[in-house]
Amino acid sequence: MEYILAIDNGTQSVRALLFDLKGNLVDKARVPIEPYFSRHPGWAEQEPEVFWQATCQACQQLWQMTSVSKEAVAGVTLTTQRGTVINLDANGQPLRPAIIWLDQRRTEGLPPVSGWWGLAFRLVRMSETVAYVQAEAEGNWIRIHQPDIWDQTHKFVLLSGYLTYRLTGRLADSVGCQVTYMPFDYKAQAWAKPSDWKWQAMPIDRDQLVDLVPPAQVIGQISAEASTATGIPAGLPLVAAAADKACEVIGSGCLESHIGCISYGTTATINTTHRRYIEPIPLIPPYPAAIPGAYSLEFQIYRGYWLVSWFKREFGQREVKLAEERGIEPEALFDDLVQQSPPGSEGLILQPYWTPGIKVPGPEARGAIIGFGDWHTRAHLYRAILEGLAFALRDGKERMERRSHVPVTELRVSGGGSQSDAAMQLTADIFGLPVARPHTYETSGLGAAIDAAVGLRLHPDFHTAVREMTRMGRAFEPNPQTRATYDELYHAVYRRMYGQLQPLYRRIRSITGRQPASV
16 A cells, blocks of 8 residues: 555646655556636636546546555545536536636626625725625626526535545545635635625525535545546545645645745746735635644736746747757757846846736736837747746735745745746746755655555655655756846836836726636
């Protein structure tokens, strides 16, 4: 019983990962999935069965390729993309396609929170923030626009809860997966009390919510039906883990508050782990960590490394073609582009606020690229993209440090962008801190496996499990001269951009309306 099966359902693929108790990735099967389909501008949906069938395929492929006996697997664990919601009927069947976390539909004009809560929010000038939460809540959109679906909804679940149900037959989910617009108390890490304002803002019945289990506890056993579909032995324990970002944090070895975890994924984030409740921005909660009772402070850039995919599609055809000829990934050739322009991209500065936020950036936010000159090339633009993402995450780090009073002294980087040496060095230079990549690319799966190892008593506690199962690969130290250039650009230009452009963003919104338009 020396192995753990971790299932990782990301945005673009489902992976079945077999880890040993030293954190080595023994075998891996990956099944690509279509991230979403879009029936209207701004919508992002997918049939729940797509996720389940990809899970089954990935597991079956893993058993076919591995030499590890199924009897040697101690347990299973699950981590998924965050914020993807599914309506289930009384028989556990989906009533409509899942709404994917990338979906941008909103429900405007909802009645504001009333009573003492409404008065309190007006007094502290947070009414707009609460209205933003109401408008973003997927449950509100379904309730208003598809009332027949909402009336039939027996359970309103996240993707993690849906896959848990398919694997075990139990309607339950991990506390660590609750990153969502539902009536969840992030401080208590439980469903909110009846008096909480969230029940007004997101009018979901308590009976529509599933049971919650803390990370590192057994949430159920693999059912006979799931065993037939996946090849996982029936009766094997399924251990609760957490959402993908939270698992990445502990999978990168970031157990202490002074270690920052950067994820260069579709959403770029920086996280730190804390044992006390600290709101990184007032009224914006820290998310549950993959460690029971702990919190993950997070600053995120929505569609962060998506911008790199956009660049590849729009400007990287040369590298794509050359990569096909060489049998490598196109991103491997993009490092050459970074080297073709100097730090600071000769004055081209990018702010990656492509999607509005609740507070930072504000609801009026737009992205910006300033400093264009006739000497700039696509190489400058690519470097400016990487620099802009790192500048934005440095800003987030400093905000979290001010709130927590704990300085971040070292960084770990995971996600697709961590595979680029140029991006790693650039990050070290902009932050002025040593930066290391974990020994495995599959940090979210590894973090889930750490939860399972502790939950199954294969390691006695999280400190032991993280020490035994994580280690760093290559480290990057900041270059003093480059760091000085970036420091000056960050303080003199980047930090001032949003304040200078914010009035113009507001005028754009008042003239053209929010884009994409609400449906």
